[in-house]
Amino acid sequence: MSKTLISARSLRKSYGKRNSKFEALRGVTLNIHEGESVAIIGKSGSGKSTLMHLLALLDKPTRGEITLNGHPTARLHARKLNAIRNKKFGFVFQSFFMNANDTVLNNVILPLKIAGVGYRERHRRAISALKTVDLDDKRNNKASDLSGGQKQRVCIARAIVNDPKVIFADEPTGNLDSATGDKIINLLFKLNHEKGITLIIVTHDQDLANKCQRQISIKDGRIVSDSSADVEQDDDGDEEIREIVAESEEDDDDDDATPDKFEGDNNIDGMLDQKHPVRHINIEEDEEDL
Ligand SMILES: Nc1ncnc2c1ncn2[C@@H]1O[C@H](COP(=O)(O)OP(=O)(O)OP(=O)(O)O)[C@@H](O)[C@H]1O
Numbered sequence: 433m434s435k436t437l438i439s440a441r442s443l444r445k446s447y448g449k450r451n452s453k454f455e456a457l458r459g460v461t462l463n464i465h466e467g468e469s470v471a472i473i474g475k476s477g478s479g480k481s482t483l484m485h486l487l488a489l490l491d492k493p494t495r496g497e498i499t500l501n502g503h504p505t506a507r508l509h510a511r512k513l514n515a516i517r518n519k520k521f522g523f524v525f526q527s528f529f530m531n532a533n534d535t536v537l538n539n540v541i542l543p544l545k546i547a548g549v550g551y552r553e554r555h556r557r558a559i560s561a562l563k564t565v566d567l568d569d570k571r572n573n574k575a576s577d578l579s580g581g582q583k584q585r586v587c588i589a590r591a592i593v594n595d596p597k598v599i600f601a602d603e604p605t606g607n608l609d610s611a612t613g614d615k616i617i618n619l620l621f622k623l624n625h626e627k628g629i630t631l632i633i634v635t636h637d638q639d640l641a642n643k644c645q646r647q648i649s650i651k652d653g654r655i656v657s658d659s660s661a662d663v664e665q666d667d668d669g670d671e672e673i674r675e676i677v678a679e680s681e682e683d684d685d686d687d688d689a690t691p692d693k694f695e696g697d698n699n700i701d702g703m704l705d706q707k708h709p710v711r712h713i714n715i716e717e718d719e720e721d722l
């Protein structure tokens with residue numbers, strides 16, 4: 433089996449206080465391995481999106497621990513978390529979180545801009561990502577002028593433009609007709625097969641869940657079934673993530689330590705918060721698309 437990328441131990445997440453306290457997750461333990469395609473399924477309100485937000489380091493558990501390549505993430509500085517999300521994770525969420533008034537191209541470029549990629553290179557990469565989702569011809573359109581399926585494809589382009597290790601998709605086909613939904617799904621699995629990108633997909637769609645190697649079923653904040661026999665791995669993991677984490681562990685100044693709740697970034701706009709620009713991104717060249 434491949435390396436463990438994300439490991440969750442006894443995750444609990446409560447919302448609200450006292451009488452209005454609600455336990456959305458009640459002790460979830462799982463390992464996600466590199467290159468896996470994982471479906472998280474369950475009824476509305478069962479805790480799927482909550483779990484995905486925790487795994488994607490967009491929110492913090494009330495209790496429990498998430499490790500990335502074996503490194504605990506709870507005390508990582510906000511800027512390190514932003515760096516990991518920006519460089520290693522891609523997000524495809526149902527509510528599109530796009531800048532509606534900006535062009536399609538600029539929406540896709542945004543993560544690269546945040547990552548500090550130069551003008552020419554980020555244009556080249558964004559156009560290449562738009563070609564992948566077959567939307568290059570719409571690059572100068574306003575994002576608001578696209579159809580729902582096209583917007584979803586722009587989200588995929590934006591999710592892949594930084595060459596992520598993991599794509600988190602929350603109901604990627606919700607509200608789409610089946611033909612457009614199929615296109616989105618094929619695209620995600622192509623990325624999984626060809627580039628080894630790990631897919632974590634929250635879905636109500638049983639057909640989509642069946643396409644994933646692994647199905648995790650959630651009920652009332654607990655895992656009730658997991659099709660994978662989960663074996664603990666002892667490995668070194670992704671080198672760049674290790675570097676980001678190690679660098680953070682060397683930091684002595686604790687004054688910008690991660691706040692209890694990440695600075696309002698429980699959404700894509702927050703994730704793309706430019707307060708903590710990320711530099712030194714390593715982007716593979718793809719001369720074909722020049
Ligand atoms: N910010 C919040 N404050 C209070 N309760 C919340 C909050 N976010 C989620 N919840 C509650 O936690 C539970 C799990 O929510 P979650 O969004 O994870 O469900 P879900 O499985 O993704 O559902 P759906 O399929 O409808 O998207 C729900 O009962 C929800 O009302």
Ligand SMILES: [Mg+2]
Nearest residue numbers: 480481482602
């Ligand atoms: Mg949800």
